[in-house]
Amino acid sequence: xxxxxxxxxxxxxxxxxxxxxxxxxxxxxxxxxxxxxxxxxxxxxxxxxxxxxxxxxxxxxxxxxxxxxxxxxxxxxxxxxxxxxxxxxxxxxxxxxxxxxxxxxxxxxxxxxxxxxxxxxxxxxxxxxxxxxxxxxxxxxxxxxxxxxxxxxxxxxxxxxxxxxxxxxxxxxxxxxxxxxxxxxxxxxxxxxxxxxxxxxxxxxxxxxxxxxxxxxxxxxxxxxxxxxxxxxxxxxxxxxxxxxxxxxxxxxxxxxxxxxxxxxxxxxxxxxxxxxxxxxxxxxxxxxxxxxxxxxxxxxxxxxxxxxxxxxxxxxxxxxxxxxxxxxxxxxxxxxxxxxxxxxxxxxxxxxxxxxxxxxxxxxxxxxxxxxxxxxxxxxxxxxxxxxxxxxxxxxxxxxxxxxxxxxxxxxxxxxxx
Amino acid sequence: xxxxxxxxxxxxxxxxxxxxxxxxxxxxxxxxxxxxxxxxxxxxxxxxxxxxxxxxxxxxxxxxxxxxxxxxxxxxxxxxxxxxxxxxxxxxxxxxxxxxxxxxxxxxxxxxxxxxxxxxxxxxxxxxxxxxxxxxxxxxxxxxxxxxxxxxxxxxxxxxxxxxxxxxxxxxxxxxxxxxxxxxxxxxxxxxxxxxxxxxxxxxxxxxxxxxxxxxxxxxxxxxxxxxxxxxxxxxxxxxxxxxxxxxxxxxxxxxxxxxxxxxxxxxxxxxxxxxxxxxxxxxxxxxxxxxxxxxxxxxxxxxxxxxxxxxxxxxxxxxxxx
Numbered sequence: 001x002x003x004x005x006x007x008x009x010x011x012x013x014x015x016x017x018x019x020x021x022x023x024x025x026x027x028x029x030x031x032x033x034x035x036x037x038x039x040x041x042x043x044x045x046x047x048x049x050x051x052x053x054x055x056x057x058x059x060x061x062x063x064x065x066x067x068x069x070x071x072x073x074x075x076x077x078x079x080x081x082x083x084x085x086x087x088x089x090x091x092x093x094x095x096x097x098x099x100x101x102x103x104x105x106x107x108x109x110x111x112x113x114x115x116x117x118x119x120x121x122x123x124x125x126x127x128x129x130x131x132x133x134x135x136x137x138x139x140x141x142x143x144x145x146x147x148x149x150x151x152x153x154x155x156x157x158x159x160x161x162x163x164x165x166x167x168x169x170x171x172x173x174x175x176x177x178x179x180x181x182x183x184x185x186x187x188x189x190x191x192x193x194x195x196x197x198x199x200x201x202x203x204x205x206x207x208x209x210x211x212x213x214x215x216x217x218x219x220x221x222x223x224x225x226x227x228x229x230x231x232x233x234x235x236x237x238x239x240x241x242x243x244x245x246x247x248x249x250x251x252x253x254x255x256x257x258x259x260x261x262x263x264x265x266x267x268x269x270x271x272x273x274x275x276x277x278x279x280x281x282x283x284x285x286x287x288x289x290x291x292x293x294x295x296x297x298x299x300x301x302x303x304x305x306x307x308x309x310x311x312x313x314x315x316x317x318x319x320x321x322x323x324x325x326x327x328x329x330x331x332x333x334x335x336x337x338x339x340x341x342x343x344x345x346x347x348x349x350x351x352x353x354x355x356x357x358x359x360x361x362x363x364x365x366x367x368x369x370x371x372x373x374x375x376x377x378x379x380x381x382x383x384x385x386x387x388x389x390x391x392x393x394x395x396x397x398x399x400x401x402x403x404x405x406x407x408x409x410x411x412x413x414x415x416x417x418x419x
Numbered sequence: 420x421x422x423x424x425x426x427x428x429x430x431x432x433x434x435x436x437x438x439x440x441x442x443x444x445x446x447x448x449x450x451x452x453x454x455x456x457x458x459x460x461x462x463x464x465x466x467x468x469x470x471x472x473x474x475x476x477x478x479x480x481x482x483x484x485x486x487x488x489x490x491x492x493x494x495x496x497x498x499x500x501x502x503x504x505x506x507x508x509x510x511x512x513x514x515x516x517x518x519x520x521x522x523x524x525x526x527x528x529x530x531x532x533x534x535x536x537x538x539x540x541x542x543x544x545x546x547x548x549x550x551x552x553x554x555x556x557x558x559x560x561x562x563x564x565x566x567x568x569x570x571x572x573x574x575x576x577x578x579x580x581x582x583x584x585x586x587x588x589x590x591x592x593x594x595x596x597x598x599x600x601x602x603x604x605x606x607x608x609x610x611x612x613x614x615x616x617x618x619x620x621x622x623x624x625x626x627x628x629x630x631x632x633x634x635x636x637x638x639x640x641x642x643x644x645x646x647x648x649x650x651x652x653x654x655x656x657x658x659x660x661x662x663x664x665x666x667x668x669x670x671x672x673x674x675x676x677x678x679x680x681x682x683x684x685x686x687x688x689x690x691x692x693x694x695x696x697x698x699x700x701x702x703x704x705x706x707x708x709x710x711x712x713x714x715x716x717x718x719x720x721x722x723x724x725x726x727x728x729x730x731x732x733x734x735x736x737x738x739x740x741x742x
Contacts, residue, residue, distance in 0.1 A: 189628060
């Protein structure tokens with residue numbers, strides 16, 4: 001067997017492992033950013049929905065994305081059985097697993113908008129619907145040879161496909177679910193429902209940061225010329241710049257170096273560079289990351305002011321930074337690196353690529369939001385609401401949805417104190 | 420005064436507060452008047468229940484009341500010093516403290532969350548015990564005990580004469596100087612809540628019921644009050660209000676130009692609180708919703724806040740240099 005085929009397979013397999021480990025990052029991120037009484041529920045449902053997403057991806061998702069069809073949707077290769085794919089110089093099963101991991105991440109991001117108030121049933125049903133109806137069309141348009149691919153849209157590892165799609169579903173969910181009890185006062189001012197563990201949140205960022213090397217560098221799908229190293233380098237630089245930028249802006253505006261904000265800056269840098277990591281120079285990676293760190297700060301404040309309660313900042317980290325990252329190609333993609341599409345504005349490409357990127361963002365963002373909104377509205381009507389009762393929300397979803405607390409001793413002690 | 424119930428005193432307060440609510444000095448005179456009425460009534464009632472006081476005593480207030488810097492609403496911080504160390508006296512004055520505390524609460528003064536009230540044996544002691552306690556605080560010089568000392572230093576007698584508290588304070592001042600503790604005292608108040616960011620904007624609360632409002636107490640008053648208290652300790656100044664302390668400082672501490680500037684700024688700050696603070700209740704009174712200020716007022720408030728922080732830094736340097 002040919003060495004390159006084996007090495008590509010090894011490398012992408014490593015990428016798949018890293019991306020699936022990012023689910024662990026999201027578990028820590030989401031539990032750390034929310035309250036103790038929901039910790040067990042959030043950790044458990046994240047694994048569960050990845051399980052559901054995996055099976056759906058195997059049954060239909062992969063076929064809808066990569067199957068042969070038209071420019072809007074693929075329609076073959078359902079119930080994938082592990083065969084190699086002719087056009088790829090790596091193991092078909094490895095490629096499949098890598099793509100499955102991406103779909104799982106997008107789904108996990110979408111569920112950020114459900115946090116601390118949605119019924120478990122809503123997770124189960126939406127996991128299926130998102131994995132069939134929301135994610136595959138967009139992935140097909142950009143990566144599966146659909147209309148945006150033909151158009152020359154640059155989204156190397158999925159700022160749009162994975163992150164923006166997930167964030168738009170999260171936005172639809174936060175709007176339909178409405179804010180958590182106690183988030184807003186009668187006069188409209190917001191309360192800070194602080195997450196229960198900043199150490200979890202920081203560790204989650206490190207896990208995601210490392211996992212992102214699989215996400216971005218793995219998306220080379222080959223070891224050819226060691227290009228994955230360059231992609232990983234850009235990824236690291238953007239994350240670093242995002243962290244520093246968010247720290248600086250929160251210190252400048254709020255007068256203190258806010259820890260959750262700094263961590264969101266790191267993630268925003270990672271999300272933003274995801275689209276452009278293979279197309280831009282290192283200095284541009286730093287700039288893209290830096291700008292995303294500032295954007296995420298203002299974006300979080302923007303959504304909070306508009307009474308959109310987003311407990312883990314999914315809309316800002318994945319949505320706002322995803323949009324910026326996708327558009328950044330239109331400015332910074334270089335002639336040498338733009339293997340898809342055209343170079344950006346600063347490299348003599350004019351406004352062409354920026355336009356392509358903008359159309360991609362608009363089309364995918366609108367599709368993901370509208371379809372998710374409709375699906376969730378139908379679910380709400382049929383399932384008699386998506387939200388747990390007020391009493392259940394107050395005792396916590398650990399108890400209401402699963403019958404036991406993630407921190408049983410602590411919760412018991414607290415209840416005693418309150419009694 | 421012929422008030423026979425706390426409700427009557429409360430009604431008196433309510434009827435008078437409006438007319439003085441825009442004048443810092445008249446407002447604080449009214450507070451003193453009300454607190455004295457409450458004490459008179461409480462002394463009467465305690466007499467009815469337990470007989471005459473077993474010895475002479477004085478009652479003092481601390482915190483913003485001690486400094487004569489109360490806003491419309493205020494909380495309680497007070498203590499009792501009685502002459503003779505006997506178990507009967509202790510029991511009697513704790514009862515009196517209980518009566519006064521309850522009376523003040525009924526007339527509109529919130530309880531002190533930190534328990535600095537004469538129902539607490541720590542703040543209701545004989546002269547001899549007070550001397551012991553203050554000496555222990557100084558010698559211990561932990562963060563906690565210095566905090567108590569700082570609270571005590573703002574004490575002002577409003578009933579029973581000021582001889583006792585003046586005597587105790589002079590002991591504190593002497594010992595602080597003898598033990599070179601002023602830098603320790605400085606260390607207790609070094610944390611300042613930032614009021615203005617690097618872009619020059621006022622830093623308002625971002626979350627909670629006072630979102631969009633400026634925390635006048637911590638970011639506005641604390642730097643001035645703490646800086647002037649430090650200078651007062653250093654110069655053995657006996658006044659308790661920030662303005663009178665500034666007045667009494669000699670040239671060695673601050674030049675008369677500086678004194679005038681900071682007095683003016685502080686008085687402006689007191690007026691901002693009175694005129695624009697949210698006086699719904701005691702807690703809200705610390706906050707100023709900045710959106711109601713005009714552009715010029717916003718600018719002036721910023722300059723008061725910035726100057727407060729600069730003043731505190733200046734005093735910090737003065738203290739550190741001497742130490």
